[in-house]
Amino acid sequence: MKFRYPEISCIFLFNLIFACANAQIWQVSEPENLPVKRHENAMATANGKLYLLGGRGIKPVDEYDFKKDAWTSLAPSPLEMSHFQAITYKNEIYVLGAFTGGYPHEIPIPDIYIFNPVKNEWRKGAPIPENRRRGAAGAFVMNDKIYLVCGIQDGHWDGQVTWFDEFDPATSTWKTLPDAPRPRDHVQVAVLNDKMYVAGGRLSTARINQVLNTVIAEVDVFDFKTNKWTTLPAENNLPTLRAGNMTVAYDNKIVVIGGESTAHVEAHNEVEAFNPKTNKWEKLPALHQGRHGTGAVILNKKIYVAAGSANRGGGPELNDMEVLNK
Numbered sequence: 001m002k003f004r005y006p007e008i009s010c011i012f013l014f015n016l017i018f019a020c021a022n023a024q025i026w027q028v029s030e031p032e033n034l035p036v037k038r039h040e041n042a043m044a045t046a047n048g049k050l051y052l053l054g055g056r057g058i059k060p061v062d063e064y065d066f067k068k069d070a071w072t073s074l075a076p077s078p079l080e081m082s083h084f085q086a087i088t089y090k091n092e093i094y095v096l097g098a099f100t101g102g103y104p105h106e107i108p109i110p111d112i113y114i115f116n117p118v119k120n121e122w123r124k125g126a127p128i129p130e131n132r133r134r135g136a137a138g139a140f141v142m143n144d145k146i147y148l149v150c151g152i153q154d155g156h157w158d159g160q161v162t163w164f165d166e167f168d169p170a171t172s173t174w175k176t177l178p179d180a181p182r183p184r185d186h187v188q189v190a191v192l193n194d195k196m197y198v199a200g201g202r203l204s205t206a207r208i209n210q211v212l213n214t215v216i217a218e219v220d221v222f223d224f225k226t227n228k229w230t231t232l233p234a235e236n237n238l239p240t241l242r243a244g245n246m247t248v249a250y251d252n253k254i255v256v257i258g259g260e261s262t263a264h265v266e267a268h269n270e271v272e273a274f275n276p277k278t279n280k281w282e283k284l285p286a287l288h289q290g291r292h293g294t295g296a297v298i299l300n301k302k303i304y305v306a307a308g309s310a311n312r313g314g315g316p317e318l319n320d321m322e323v324l325n326k
Helices: 004-022
Strands: 026-028 041-046 049-054 061-067 070-076 087-089 092-096 111-116 121-127 138-142 145-151 151-156 158-160 164-168 175-176 188-192 195-199 220-223 228-231 246-250 253-257 271-275 280-284 294-301 302-306 319-326
Touching: 041 087, 041 294, 041 302, 049 294, 049 302, 061 188, 061 253, 070 271, 087 138, 138 188, 145 195, 164 319, 195 253, 246 280, 246 294
Parallel strands: 188 246
Antiparallel strands: 026 319, 041 049, 049 061, 061 070, 087 092, 092 111, 111 121, 138 145, 145 164, 151 158, 164 175, 188 195, 195 220, 220 228, 246 253, 253 271, 271 280, 294 302, 302 319
C-alpha cells in the first residue's frame, strides 16, 4: 500500500494494527477440562461462576470456576429438564417454562425447580398454574419478580401461546399480564431500559410437519413503564430468522446469538444486536461454532455461551465455550 503523504503513513499503520489487535471477536475457552455435552439446556451465573443446567436426558449441573479454570459436575437434575431459559435470583438458579420427556410430545414441568449452587442441592418450588403451563418459553428476572413469556403447551406438536406471567418469589403468587402480540416458542428474551424484547422463535407444529420453517420475523417489545406491548416496524425485523437462539442484553443492545432454521443444516453462527438508540440492527462477530438450544450469560462485561447442538435438530451435542469481550 502506498501513501500520498509519507508523514501520516506510520500513524495510519499504527492505528490499523491497534484496531485489528482490539477487534471484537469470540474467543474459544480452553479450560483444564470440559463439561458434559448437552443441548436444549440452559446457562446461568451465580456467585461469580458459570453453570450449565438441564438438556435432553438427566444431566448434572456443570459449574465453571474462573479461579481453577475448570468445570466440575455437581448434582444431577431431579428430572429431565429441557427447553428453558434459566434465571438467577438471590444467587440461586430457577427453572420454569421447561419441558420434560421426549420429542414431539414433551410435557411442561408443572413446578418451579430451584438449584442452590452453594449447597449443591435442588428443591421443588411453587407450582405453575395448571392453565398456564408450557415449555420453550422466555424467562427473566427484574425488580425481584420473575417473568415468563410465550412458549408452547404440547412439546413440538402444537399449542403455542401468547401468555405473559409474573411470579413473586416472596409470596409464591402468580399474576397474569397482557398477552404478547403473537405466540412463539423456542424463544429467549432480554430486558433493557425497562423494556423486554422478544426476538426470534417459531411456531413449532409437528402435527402438520411444520417445525423448523415456522420462524418469526417480528420483534415484540413490552414496556414496563406503560404496561403495553408494541411491535417494532418491519424494517427492524430480526435480520437472520431463527429459533432456539440465545438472547442477552449487552453493551446497551439486545444481542441475538445462534439458533436453528431451514436455511442450512448447520446451526446458525450469526450474532446480531439491536441498538434502541439508533433503532437499527448491527452485525457482530460470528461464533466460531454455530449452535442452538443452549443459553448465554453476561459476567464481567463479557458474553459467555457454551454447549448446545451444532446442527439443527438434536446434535451433535457440544461442550465447548466461547467468550465475547467488547
